[in-house]
Amino acid sequence: SPTSNGQNHTCKKTKVAILGGGVAGVTAAQSLSNHSIDDFVILEYNGEIGGRVKHTTFGKDASGKPLTVELGANWVQGLGTTGGPQNPIWTLAQKYGVNNTYSNYSSILTYDETGYSDYTSLFDDFENAYSVTEQLAGTILTDSLQDLNTRAGLTRGGWKPKKDMKAQAIEWWEWDWEYAYEPEVSSLLYGIVNYNTSFYQWSDENNYVWDQRGFNTWIKNEASTFLGKNDPRLHLNTIVTNVTYSDTGVTVTDSKGGCVEAEYAICTFSLGVLQNDAVSFEPEFPIWKQDSIDTFDMGTYTKIFLQFPPDKVFWPKDTQYFLYADPAERGRYPVFQSLDAPGFLEGSGIIFVTVVHDQSYRVEGQSDEKTKDEVMAVLRDMYGADNVPDPIDFMYPRWSLEPWAYGSYSNWPWGVTLEMHQNLRANVGRLHFAGEATSAEYFGFLQGAWYEGQKAGEIVAGCLKGAKDSSCVQDKHYAPLHGSTAVSEYDVQNGWTVTSFQTNGF
Numbered sequence: 001s002p003t004s005n006g007q008n009h010t011c012k013k014t015k016v017a018i019l020g021g022g023v024a025g026v027t028a029a030q031s032l033s034n035h036s037i038d039d040f041v042i043l044e045y046n047g048e049i050g051g052r053v054k055h056t057t058f059g060k061d062a063s064g065k066p067l068t069v070e071l072g073a074n075w076v077q078g079l080g081t082t083g084g085p086q087n088p089i090w091t092l093a094q095k096y097g098v099n100n101t102y103s104n105y106s107s108i109l110t111y112d113e114t115g116y117s118d119y120t121s122l123f124d125d126f127e128n129a130y131s132v133t134e135q136l137a138g139t140i141l142t143d144s145l146q147d148l149n150t151r152a153g154l155t156r157g158g159w160k161p162k163k164d165m166k167a168q169a170i171e172w173w174e175w176d177w178e179y180a181y182e183p184e185v186s187s188l189l190y191g192i193v194n195y196n197t198s199f200y201q202w203s204d205e206n207n208y209v210w211d212q213r214g215f216n217t218w219i220k221n222e223a224s225t226f227l228g229k230n231d232p233r234l235h236l237n238t239i240v241t242n243v244t245y246s247d248t249g250v251t252v253t254d255s256k257g258g259c260v261e262a263e264y265a266i267c268t269f270s271l272g273v274l275q276n277d278a279v280s281f282e283p284e285f286p287i288w289k290q291d292s293i294d295t296f297d298m299g300t301y302t303k304i305f306l307q308f309p310p311d312k313v314f315w316p317k318d319t320q321y322f323l324y325a326d327p328a329e330r331g332r333y334p335v336f337q338s339l340d341a342p343g344f345l346e347g348s349g350i351i352f353v354t355v356v357h358d359q360s361y362r363v364e365g366q367s368d369e370k371t372k373d374e375v376m377a378v379l380r381d382m383y384g385a386d387n388v389p390d391p392i393d394f395m396y397p398r399w400s401l402e403p404w405a406y407g408s409y410s411n412w413p414w415g416v417t418l419e420m421h422q423n424l425r426a427n428v429g430r431l432h433f434a435g436e437a438t439s440a441e442y443f444g445f446l447q448g449a450w451y452e453g454q455k456a457g458e459i460v461a462g463c464l465k466g467a468k469d470s471s472c473v474q475d476k477h478y479a480p481l482h483g484s485t486a487v488s489e490y491d492v493q494n495g496w497t498v499t500s501f502q503t504n505g506f
């Protein structure tokens, strides 16, 4: 029979179509399951679940066995206290015995293009400024003041790196490394709130996962508590191309012409996927929704892996991090992280360097060879040309180009309100949204995806149980969105003498 989107075959019918099998998709399905709603399908682009929690093999250990490294999420961020509140990701990582080690951010040495150079005292300067900035964010929130960008916030605290490349390297370590964007474009208010919700609510520890089964082992294990082996509800290698939604249902088509007709759908595609029109939505999203998709930022975070002969490791083995201040370009190969350090992949000879945003685009757009040459030149500046042999393996992912992600994780641009963010979260008809980016409190983090997936699952379960169920809520959205200067204030005192726009339009 013809389907609602005109295709001439029968659609598979189900109650809920879950679009994407990352953390949010899996927790959404788990919520439905917990409500005894078992009639759902998960449509996933890749050949396995986990989404941006993704690993690959890289290099070899002493016995010739390939090693596993994480291309995406790598840390549990904000753990929690025993008996106290815990990050759900930490609870699950412990439940499945995921191997991890405390990231000691004090275990760091600093470098510039001449080699080792101790500028660690700048950390204290930054952190003093940051405390002032935190207070400021608190005032902005409680007094509903206008948001600032983080640059202005840091300046208020007395932090002004200007052209001092060492100070810029410190700032990159403290800010860009987490948000994947510069302070200039990041919200002071929501950047600080985002830090505090995880690190003050639970604990300020970040544990680095080096489990050789891969970090996504907890997702797979958790999914197997409600999905059977080869469960027919899990459709892997399925590329969704069209989502047609209304107030009565959602029809989803994939690239092979397969189709699912559902009473509800939960879309967990990344902000990058939504921004890049990788999937068509019919009807087009309402303006309030589309604007919010286009307003939030999708950051890119690229880890570049190198393996050296384990007996020729040239960096201090007892140290976790090495910060490099490039003399000309901020954020150019700034943080090297050793996996051949106590508690990690000891004896592996693996080190990796991380870049974000513009440097990610640059690196992801060029050849492996070119990037390798650049990184090697930096390492030889840091440690001396004679000490640094050629790597025996080299690899990095290209997140900004992945058609199922188009980036790594979202960031909150400055000046953007909570209402605008709510428009990103809110459902359109029976199409609901969840994922890292829809989390106001934990955007960018695994916990954000986890809570949002759970929330969407709860709402849809409530709706399926009966429209009167109190958990079946229409998400709030704001249209139009107010917040700029009132027209009456466009006057001479405010430097505005042209009045024609008021009579003739803009």
Ligand SMILES: Cc1cc2nc3c(=O)[nH]c(=O)nc-3n(C[C@H](O)[C@H](O)[C@H](O)COP(=O)(O)OP(=O)(O)OC[C@H]3O[C@@H](n4cnc5c(N)ncnc54)[C@H](O)[C@@H]3O)c2cc1C
Residues within 6 Å of the ligand: 019, 020, 021, 022, 023, 024, 025, 043, 044, 045, 046, 049, 050, 051, 052, 053, 071, 072, 073, 074, 075, 076, 077, 238, 239, 240, 241, 268, 269, 270, 273, 278, 279, 301, 302, 303, 399, 403, 404, 405, 407, 408, 409, 434, 435, 436, 437, 444, 445, 446, 447, 448, 449
């Ligand atoms: C490099 C990197 C480092 C990170 N580091 C950390 C970290 O250390 N700690 C932390 O907490 N978080 C980290 N994150 C963020 C974390 O990985 C994400 O917040 C989380 O995994 C997002 O889950 P999600 O379910 O919202 O989205 P996703 O994992 O993106 O899930 C969405 C799913 O939809 C699928 N999909 C997309 N398009 C289609 C389509 N057309 N058809 C069918 N399926 C589709 C995708 O394949 C994917 O599986 C990092 C992310 C990256 C990339």
